[in-house]
Amino acid sequence: MTVRTRSASQGFGDVRGRLRSAGLRWTPQRRALIDVLKATNGHVTGAELVELCRGRDPETTPSTVYRTLEVLEEIGLIKHSHGRDGRQEFHIAPSSEHGHAICESCGEVRELSDADVDDLVASLGGAGFAVDLSHLAVGGLCHDCRAAEVAEA
Amino acid sequence: MTVRTRSASQGFGDVRGRLRSAGLRWTPQRRALIDVLKATNGHVTGAELVELCRGRDPETTPSTVYRTLEVLEEIGLIKHSHGRDGRQEFHIAPSSEHGHAICESCGEVRELSDADVDDLVASLGGAGFAVDLSHLAVGGLCHDCRAAEVAEA
DNA sequence: GTTCTTTCTGCAATGAGTTGCATCAACACG
DNA sequence: CGTGTTGATGCAACTCATTGCAGAAAGAAC
Numbered sequence: 001m002t003v004r005t006r007s008a009s010q011g012f013g014d015v016r017g018r019l020r021s022a023g024l025r026w027t028p029q030r031r032a033l034i035d036v037l038k039a040t041n042g043h044v045t046g047a048e049l050v051e052l053c054r055g056r057d058p059e060t061t062p063s064t065v066y067r068t069l070e071v072l073e074e075i076g077l078i079k080h081s082h083g084r085d086g087r088q089e090f091h092i093a094p095s096s097e098h099g100h101a102i103c104e105s106c107g108e109v110r111e112l113s114d115a116d117v118d119d120l121v122a123s124l125g126g127a128g129f130a131v132d133l134s135h136l137a138v139g140g141l142c143h144d145c146r147a148a149e150v151a152e153a
Numbered sequence: 154m155t156v157r158t159r160s161a162s163q164g165f166g167d168v169r170g171r172l173r174s175a176g177l178r179w180t181p182q183r184r185a186l187i188d189v190l191k192a193t194n195g196h197v198t199g200a201e202l203v204e205l206c207r208g209r210d211p212e213t214t215p216s217t218v219y220r221t222l223e224v225l226e227e228i229g230l231i232k233h234s235h236g237r238d239g240r241q242e243f244h245i246a247p248s249s250e251h252g253h254a255i256c257e258s259c260g261e262v263r264e265l266s267d268a269d270v271d272d273l274v275a276s277l278g279g280a281g282f283a284v285d286l287s288h289l290a291v292g293g294l295c296h297d298c299r300a301a302e303v304a305e306a
Numbered sequence: 307g308t309t310c311t312t313t314c315t316g317c318a319a320t321g322a323g324t325t326g327c328a329t330c331a332a333c334a335c336g
Numbered sequence: 337c338g339t340g341t342t343g344a345t346g347c348a349a350c351t352c353a354t355t356g357c358a359g360a361a362a363g364a365a366c
Binding site: 176177178180182183212214216217220221239 | 312313314315316317322323
């Protein structure tokens, strides 16, 4: 059913088809947002996406952007999580689910490997809790920022 | 320096003194919020706290509540994290730091044990990332909700 | 108790994100 | 190509949270 490739941007090839087969529509606004998403590599906040869309079409309204993001998440094209300040961060859906480690000082995001979380997933799984890796966010300090804090003290 | 006890509510015994020794002030508004916090056991959102404070004093303004929460977090009395919807959740500071597993369906929150996260902390620590356990949030489905979803399908 | 310093409060404005509702337009069908 | 159905859009209003600023008041000193 689902074709699995390694490329994260693979899914962007036939968004229209994916929407249609879900009974959803292909509109200029959605096309614009997808173009914007294609052009970003990494993680973007909702507000940033609204701004970027406004760059293409100044008429863009936030509600449409956020609703479209919801839809795109439903069809598995993107994922969102929440940064340390509680703001949404979107990223194009990876081929495999993964969590994120976010530096609370500089905001740097790194992806968690399976090895990082295996034990946690197993431990909670044993307790009946099914972990949703895509929503796993670990706060902390990255190597550089920790070094900087130590130097300060 | 810091007296360590097992009781999470221990710290609430001398908030006034703790504030004073940090050059901060003891005001009616802060007293009200602390009373409210004492009365909650578990996790509360910012908005809920504002509402609860309004119950005691209808004049309460959000900015004061949020700023006081910030102060209380600075002196280590409470901690906050972000729920699956990005809203803040506050809880009285535990004797030991711990993460949370949040059910994305029913919102149930359970605390993570050290055993749950040991491997993750070690793994990231090896890569130079210092995990802040109090900000660790794992999304997923609790036992009951997972059973319900399976039954639906 | 009066005075002074400095923090805190409350207001008003702002930003991020969400929602209800009337209107509009994809797109399937004839 | 015309038409009808249904999903999408845009607006306006709303919630949660944050911030700048002027005035209020806690607490220390006298």
